[in-house]
Amino acid sequence: MPRKPIDIPYQVEHLSILDEEGNIDGELAPDVPEELLLKLHRYMLLTRRFDERMLDLQRQGRIGTFAPVKGHEASHLGSVAVLRDSDWMVPSFRESGAEIWRGRPLESFLLYFAGYDEGSFVEEKRRDLPIAVPVGSQTLHAAGIGYAIKYRRADEVALCYFGDGATSQGDFHEAMNFAAVFQTPVVFLCQNNQWAISIPRTRQTRSETLAQKAIAYGMAGIQVDGNDVLAVYAATKEAAERARAGGGPTLIEAVTYRVAMHTTSDDPKRYRTEEESEVWARRDPIVRFQKYLIGKRLLTEEQIQATEGEIKSEIQAAVDRSEQRMKELSDPLWMFEHSYHDMPPHLLEQKEELKQELALAAEAAGISEGEAVEIIKRAFTEPSADGHAGKSEALATNREDIHHG
Ligand SMILES: Cc1ncc(C[n+]2csc(CCOP(=O)(O)OP(=O)(O)O)c2C)c(N)n1
Ligand SMILES: [Mg+2]
Structure with missing residues (x-):
């Protein structure tokens, strides 16, 4: 064939x-x-x-x-x-x-x-x-x-x-x-x-x-x-x-x-x-x-x-x-919010720990907790002095602000 x-x-x-x-x-x-x-x-x-x-x-x-x-x-x-x-x-x-x-x-x-x-x-x-x-x-x-x-x-x-x-x-x-x-x-x-x-x-x-x-x-x-x-x-x-x-x-x-x-x-x-x-x-x-x-x-x-x-x-x-919105959305405690309907105990614990740390840092710096949160929000939304650094560097700088006033 x-x-x-x-x-x-x-x-x-x-x-x-x-x-x-x-x-x-x-x-x-x-x-x-x-x-x-x-x-x-x-x-x-x-x-x-x-x-x-x-x-x-x-x-x-x-x-x-x-x-x-x-x-x-x-x-x-x-x-x-x-x-x-x-x-x-x-x-x-x-x-x-x-x-x-x-x-x-x-x-x-x-x-x-x-x-x-x-x-x-x-x-x-x-x-x-x-x-x-x-x-x-x-x-x-x-x-x-x-x-x-x-x-x-x-x-x-x-x-x-x-x-x-x-x-x-x-x-x-x-x-x-x-x-x-x-x-x-x-x-x-x-x-x-x-x-x-x-x-x-x-x-x-x-x-x-x-x-x-x-x-x-x-x-x-x-x-x-x-x-x-x-x-x-x-x-x-x-x-x-x-x-x-x-x-x-x-x-x-x-x-x-x-x-x-x-x-x-x-x-x-x-x-x-x-x-x-x-x-x-x-x-x-x-x-x-x-x-x-x-x-x-x-x-x-x-x-x-x-x-x-x-x-x-x-x-x-x-x-x-968007930058205005990022400021509104940058409360550090919100990072715990989006993954679970019922937050597991270890995350609840971490959230509580961060809350206390923020309160302590604010007290040490002689500022209110709200002001401390504002500093962290800024760290997440504004570039640092050289214009190139990422968020973590900016956060570190601002954490200094909190601890040393
Ligand atoms: C399943 C999977 N494997 C590998 C990657 C990593 N990865 C991200 S994009 C990409 C290449 C995709 O190429 P193409 O389909 O041609 O799309 P293009 O990026 O060119 O638009 C790879 C390998 C991934 N995201 N998902
Ligand atoms: Mg391609």
Whole structure:
């Protein structure tokens, strides 16, 4: 018997609509209302500037470690823009733009990354999951949400974000397989930014593309230029429409680049070349979108400058609000409050001990207990004299204040 090729009814395409010079392929361009184009531009710019400001705050010791999103703005905003409020958004940890789009307040990020539990709060009106740090775990949550949507016959979809590194996790395989077998309405959006910390994409898979993995699961798959907001929007819209119509899940591979460090704790110069980063800097998603919008006479340089000004004030107001809130939330005794419904005896004991220590320290310093707490609160929310020291150093300095008046 001769070997016969099996005709597999799936194919994987690459979609690119907007080039680096701001020119579009008119035939492929999605029909996006002007208002939405301008909203996308504003949110992409806000996401970039907020990311830069967070990096400054981290370097000043005012927030802790976070994962910058610079370069990813088109891939996560072009996709989230397709969702309705009634849909579900399942983020990884590098989609601040998508979260801002869905209504997460800027100060909530600052609280979260400064270590305040209040920053993890998701308002009930937002159908969003909190960020998922265990790589790939959220793909399973999305598959489950998709199953629930189908079970309830709801007119909803779930959009799930993850990285190229996550595709090597067992969770990813289980989620994709489950979603395809049960034809759940999930859009899996892989932000292939070429790196998983210091591991390049070539070490994640021998496959030519990540999108082609869809074929093995029996679902639609497409690769898009992830720095092209129009291509990401078009592919996600098509996938969401298919999901709503009962056509099952889709895997979208958005090819992009992590321009900055993995998190604020690593130095990418140690594992990748500057030449590589420079190539990708020329593919910036915001620059090409601005060229397009200016060419289409939807935006002028002056309007971009005015938007920059508004965004700067918006970010500053959020920083001020978050720092005020951190002061309100920094009572040292509250650290015992968030883990247990009924506090175990050893923690009750430690809490009592700290309370007594505070009282003793206040007495020794000739100040009230309230004043002592205020000093500790300041230590947690203000950078120390050199502007770089972390909280513990500031706390030590202020403890001296308490003990020696
Ligand atoms: C299960 C698990 N293993 C390891 C880590 C440590 N870790 C955090 S991010 C990361 C790389 C993720 O790479 P990728 O999925 O490509 O996402 P990216 O960070 O590039 O956005 C690793 C290994 C983790 N958080 N969870
Ligand atoms: Mg990655």
